[in-house]
Structure formats: structure tokens, C-alpha cells
Amino acid sequence: MSEGKKMTSSRRLQLKSLMLQIATKRLEEEKKEVAAAKEAYIIENCPPPDLSGDMAALTEFCKKLHIAIDKIDEGRYDIEAKVQKINKEVRDKQQANCFKL
Template sequence: MATEKRLSARRKHQLKSCMLVVANNLLEAEATEKVGERERFLSDKCPTLDLPHSGNELRELCQKLHEQLDMSEEERYSLEFKLNMVVSEVRDLNIKIVDMRGKFKRPRLKKVRMSADAMLKALLGSKHTVNMDLRANLKQVKKEVKEEDKQLRDVGDWRKNIEDKSDRKKMFDS
């Protein structure tokens, strides 16, 4: 095994603090870059407003602003429509993929210890009282034993009748 030098706790702490300082500087630079980008975007899209003093110039400015507003609304509407189309297409494709796989995620069912009476009571509500003792509702039937069945059961030992059967065999052999 090669012996590796381990860093001391002081050196680890110093490296962590240096990494935190560098990360903090990167975050600050990123934040200032975002602010500058936002300023540039706003200056491009919203130029400084020069308010004219005459009525005709104000009307022209209002008409110009209305036209810009209409154009931006049309762009927003078209982008929103395209987005909805793409979202619905993605949803349809996901459904097709699931259908092609033929596998559906089955939820894991929890084991519930409940008697049949309690389950029926939960399903039907507390008003309905159902008794699941099905044997209590059955009729009592007496079993009649036929004499033929008795004779079949009382056939007895096969060795007793062996001599009778041996005579029959001799008849068939001759």
C-alpha cells in the first residue's frame, strides 16, 4: 500500500475558505452580469421616452406605443399557442410510449387487516349491517344412506371370494 500524505485540519480549513471566497466572487460576478444584461435588454426594447409638448405629437406617440403593444401581444399570443401545441404533442407522445410498452405502474398496495364484516361495513356504510356468517343461513340436510352403497362398502376381504373366482377362470380357460 502506498502511503499517502493526509491533509491536516488547518490545511483543510484553509482550502475550504479559499474555495468559498472564489465561489462567492463567481456568484457576485454572475449577479452583476445578469443586472447588466437586464439593463441592455430594457434599453433595447424600451428606449427613453421623449414627451412632446404639442397635442398632435402626443397623439402620434400614443399611436406608436399602441402599435408596439399590439405587436408584442401578437408575439406573446403566438408563442403561447406554440408552447401549448408542443406541450400537448409531448403529452400525446408520452401516452403513446406508455401504450407501446404495455406496462403501467401499479401502485403498491398496503396490507390491511380487516374482517369481511368490517370491510362490508366500510363499503356499504354504517347503516347497513351485514353478517358474513354464511353457514348460519344454510339448511340442515340429513344424508340418506342407500342400501346399495352399504353393500359396496361391505364387500369385505378379497381373499374370501378367491375360490369362487377361480372356478370362473377355469370355465373360461376350457
């Protein structure tokens, strides 16, 4: 049988350095893509508010904004409660399984 050639430590270090450089570039590109996607989503779904109206119009806008924020907070709270409940069930099942062993 013939043995394969061993890689020298300097060559291994060079390849590792090259791989790290490539990975760093890919991470930077991915961060840029994510930022661009967020920006595009905001532009598409969140048009700038029209604040050129009188005081009554601005007050009405603020009321609508508060209602929307309250709905989002209620949804967030409901989701957090569900996640906590599921996490508790998972922990309880894990503990029950540990006691069976």
C-alpha cells in the same frame, strides 16, 4: 503500494469555505455583468421618448406605443400557444412510450 495522505477535516472545511467564497464572488461579478449588459442594450435600443410636443403629438405617440405593445402581445401569445402545443405532444409521446413498455 503507498497510500495517499488523507486530508484532515479542518483542511477540507477550509478548502470548502474558500471555494464557496470564490463562487460567491464569481456570482456577484456575473450579476453585475448581466445588469451592465441589460443597461447597455436599453441605452442602445430604447432611446428616451420625446415628450416635448403638443397634445396631438403626445396622443399620436401613445397610439404608436399601443400598436407596438399589441404586436408584442400577439407574438407572445403565438409563442405561448406553440410551446403549449409542443409540450402536449411531448407528454403524449412520453405516455405512449410508457404504455409500450
